[in-house]
Amino acid sequence: MDAPKVIAVDATAKPWEDRFNEPTQKMMFRKELYCDPDTGMEVRIVRYPAGFTNPLHIHHCAHGMYVLEGTLVTKEGRFGVGSFVWFPEGNVMEHGATAEEDVTVLFITNKPFDIHYVKEDSNA
16 A cells, blocks of 8 residues: 655745635635545634734634744733643634734644524623
């Protein structure tokens, strides 16, 4: 059997894809780097513009974010360049950029990506 081939992607040559975020009515940006055909695991670069926060949501996949530029803001704290943050599957989370600057992260899932927004309980 032949060994699997190495996959190399020049992320700098890939254009940013505009992604409209319905809950915030704002744009975010990403570059798709790789999706494993067997597991559905995905790797992409995501950029949240200054002031953008992806509101409360859950995923049926775990995912990690490695901060390349800026500061990642989450419910659990703020994480600067070089930080790696792992979000377990099924946790309620929110994350985004600071008000002052964009944040760019390497985004990795362990299986196919999905997102389900959570409505905040106004009686809480």
